[in-house]
Amino acid sequence: xxxxxxxxxxxxxxxxxxxxxxxxxxxxxxxxxxxxxxxxxxxxxxxxxxxxxxxxxxxxxxxxxxxxxxxxxxxxxxxxxxxxxxxxxxxxxxxxxxxxxxxxxxxxxxxxxxxxxxxxxxxxxxxxxxxxxxxxxxxxxxxxxxxxxxxxxxxxxxxxxxxxxxxxxxxxxxxxxxxxxxxxxxxxxxxxxxxxxxxxxxxxxxxxxxxxxxxxxxxxxxxxxxxxxxxxxxxxxxxxxxxxxxxxxxxxxxxxxxxxxxxxxxxxxxxxxxxxxxxxxxxxxxxxxxxxxxxx
Numbered sequence: 001x002x003x004x005x006x007x008x009x010x011x012x013x014x015x016x017x018x019x020x021x022x023x024x025x026x027x028x029x030x031x032x033x034x035x036x037x038x039x040x041x042x043x044x045x046x047x048x049x050x051x052x053x054x055x056x057x058x059x060x061x062x063x064x065x066x067x068x069x070x071x072x073x074x075x076x077x078x079x080x081x082x083x084x085x086x087x088x089x090x091x092x093x094x095x096x097x098x099x100x101x102x103x104x105x106x107x108x109x110x111x112x113x114x115x116x117x118x119x120x121x122x123x124x125x126x127x128x129x130x131x132x133x134x135x136x137x138x139x140x141x142x143x144x145x146x147x148x149x150x151x152x153x154x155x156x157x158x159x160x161x162x163x164x165x166x167x168x169x170x171x172x173x174x175x176x177x178x179x180x181x182x183x184x185x186x187x188x189x190x191x192x193x194x195x196x197x198x199x200x201x202x203x204x205x206x207x208x209x210x211x212x213x214x215x216x217x218x219x220x221x222x223x224x225x226x227x228x229x230x231x232x233x234x235x236x237x238x239x240x241x242x243x244x245x246x247x248x249x250x251x252x253x254x255x256x257x258x259x260x261x262x263x264x265x266x267x268x269x270x271x272x273x274x275x276x277x278x279x280x281x282x283x284x285x286x287x288x289x290x291x292x293x294x295x296x
Contacts, residue, residue: 027081033057034085039098042105048123054130057082061137075141083138092144093152099131100156103179107163129177136182139189142196150190150197151205157183158209165217173225181222181230184215188233191240203246212241212254216263223266231270238267239288248287261295268292 033053040047061082068079075084086092106124109116116124138144160183163169169180176182194202206212219234241247247254255264271289275282 030057030060030081031085031089034082034089034091037091037094039094042102043120047127048120051123051127051130054134055126058130058133058137061134065137065140075143078141080137080141082134083141083144086134086138087141087143087147090147092138092147093149095131095135095138096148096153096156099128099135099179100152100159102127102131103156103160110167128179132177132179132182136185136189139186142193145190145193145197150202153186153190154202154205154209154211157186158211158214161211161214161218165214165221169221171222171225174227176227176230184218184233184237187211187215188237188240191237194240194244199244199246203241203244206241207250207253212238213257213260216255216260216266220263220266232274235267235271235274235285235288238264239271239285242287242291243284251291255291255295264292264295 033056037050037053040050061080064080064082075087078084086095106128108114139148160179164180171178171180190197190202215234215237223231241254255261267288271285271292275285275289
């Protein structure tokens with residue numbers, strides 16, 4: 001009887017075994033979906049079909065980001081398989097390229113006034129939202145940024161922000177998943193990891209593409225429509241940028257005109273509000289606060 005009891009205690013748990021098999025199947029499916037991602041001509045049937053895959057991957061990436069207990073460290077130390085597989089499968093630059101190509105087509109459609117049926121409009125919005133979220137989640141990993149074509153990313157951001165400031169861009173309050181808003185988050189994520197990137201390259205591209213003046217114009221146009229949390233990426237992008245050695249050595253290359261300085265002053269109240277939250281914020285935003293005072 002003792003042997004029977006021992007055998008019972010050592011018997012495998014069928015539920016546990018099923019859970020393990022299910023986990024392996026789901027992770028295998030996730031990697032397979034990422035591997036199938038490829039370039040398709042915008043608005044082709046293959047491009048439309050890919051929207052479903054992007055929507056699924058974006059939802060997984062968001063869920064994993066929310067549930068991850070470890071926010072720092074390498075992507076291999078974090079419980080975020082979707083981003084990890086994107087990096088391992090070498091898809092990050094391809095995702096950026098298809099987003100950039102889509103926005104070029106999108107702006108051409110808007111300029112030409114080409115009409116699209118409602119189903120295609122829904123697909124277009126879903127494509128942009130899903131891919132935009134997926135890129136944002138990926139950019140939280142320094143490994144993704146280290147393999148990314150930073151020049152292409154900053155050129156893409158410049159194109160998108162220029163569209164906002166040069167056209168009558170209609171921002172629906174609360175809709176923060178369009179590229180016209182998300183690109184500021186991309187800038188914040190890049191500047192947070194600048195110590196692990198090529199600072200000279202990043203800062204040179206920011207300067208050559210007039211990113212700081214454009215961000216200030218972008219903020220001036222949209223600030224009154226932004227939710228409280230949506231102001232944060234602007235503040236930390238500018239604050240961490242101004243804390244770099246490159247900026248402190250060549251300040252006038254980034255903020256030079258009276259309009260730049262006037263727009264920077266618009267951030268004063270929001271900067272003080274965020275600095276008051278914690279000592280860490282005060283330290284991170286000290287250079288930005290000093291520059292605001294200097295502009296008075």
